[in-house]
Amino acid sequence: MNSFTYVEPAEPQPEIPLAGGDVTEGVVRVGDTVRRPVGPNAPLVHALLGHLEDVGFAGAPRFLGFDAAGREVLTYVPGEVAGRPRPEWLADEGRLASVGRLVRAYDDAVAGFVMPEGVRPDQGFSLPPGMPPEPPYPAEVVGHMDYTPDNIVFRDGVAAALIDFDVAKSVTRVDEVYNAMLYWAPLSDPADADPTLRDVDVPRRCRILADAYDMSDVDRSRLVEVAVLRTRRSWFSMRRLAEERGGGWARMWQEGVGDLIKRREAWLDRNGPSLHAALTAP
Ligand SMILES: Nc1ncnc2c1ncn2[C@@H]1O[C@H](COP(=O)(O)OP(=O)(O)O)[C@@H](O)[C@H]1O
Ligand SMILES: [Mg+2]
CATH class of the missing domain: 3.30.200 (Phosphorylase Kinase; domain 1)
Structure with a gap:
């Protein structure tokens, strides 16, 4: 032992x-x-x-x-996780703001973390050919980068804890907020959004998350650019994970997550300006 x-x-x-x-x-x-x-x-x-x-x-x-x-x-972290079918409270703006505050608290807590000698992030797949580059900003934190509703535990209607750190890696704070927006704004073609989030005001929800995180002006101005670059990369990484790791990754690919990512990219092209305006307005 x-x-x-x-x-x-x-x-x-x-x-x-x-x-x-x-x-x-x-x-x-x-x-x-x-x-x-x-x-x-x-x-x-x-x-x-x-x-x-x-x-x-x-x-x-x-x-x-x-x-x-x-x-x-x-x-075991006690509390409530969204699960499926998604609960109506996914759309609640108070809960949304609490997610932004929790992401900020985590990023601040992890900011002093030094990776131990010999320990490197390993996402469990080899870099696919043709994968576009990461956003051109230096990493600031070991981000959680998987803020799905199933990875956030709520207590008394407030986001209280994160679980599932499997894809943690060195990223910027913008990447972290982008990832939370991806699931909670959400950043997707409305046709792909969960019914509870289909009719919400996405730019407004992005602004709520950015304010709750207390995002800097510079970071706000980079958000859309980072969202587009990360979305392009995710098509390659999801395909690679499906090929190399199989299991749930292969299932998601068969269910069409690649096409969903392409629709997200097109949606971001159409809606980038309004997102940017909402994030940077005084
Ligand atoms: N430490 C924990 N405390 C409470 N619930 C947990 C914990 N870890 C996992 N769970 C529950 O199990 C589910 C799946 O676990 P998770 O670690 O997120 O696996 P996956 O990699 O499949 O997403 C979570 O969505 C959550 O409901
Ligand atoms: Mg999980």
Whole structure:
């Protein structure tokens, strides 16, 4: 036994499957813990969760070690996760603002995180040929970069914690806010949006997120550019993940996520100016 072996309580507890995610098979709750298969980015994620614990950030699970089956053991975060079908409250602007504040609190908490020697982000796929470059701005934080409704735990109607740090990587704060907008504004062709978010005022919701994050003027002015570049890249990365990792990634690709990304790109071309105006208006 080493220090990373999780010591089980004497009384065995049942494994309760946790639904909600798109890709990780076999996420279960056991008592006050969650067990997940170890992903390719686990060394970074575990160091990151340790840092968040050290700085007293309450909005993330704690990493407790590995169980006898080799799974990672995390604390169970009590609260409410959107799930499917999506709840009406996804459109609520108060909840939206609380998401922006939580993303900001996380980015501030992670800002002092130094990647341990030898630990590098590994998203679990090789760079596809033809992948467009990242936005040309230097990374500022190890971002969460997966702010889907299923990865945010609410308590009393307020976004209280983040889960699922599997795709954490070095990015800018603009990337982080873009990623939250992607799911919560949302940045997609309305035909692809969940019914609860189909008729919302997207530029207004982007502004609410940017204000709640307290985004700088420079960052606001870069948001649309970053959204377009990230969207172009995601078509390549999603296809690559489908090819190389299969599973939920392949399923999403078969279900047409590539075409959805292309429609998002076209929608951003049409709506970029109004988004930009909403974000930068005094
Ligand atoms: N630490 C946790 N506390 C509470 N619920 C969790 C926790 N980890 C996962 N869950 C629940 O399990 C679901 C799937 O887990 P997640 O880690 O997001 O996997 P996936 O990679 O498939 O998205 C989440 O949407 C959430 O409902
Ligand atoms: Mg998830």
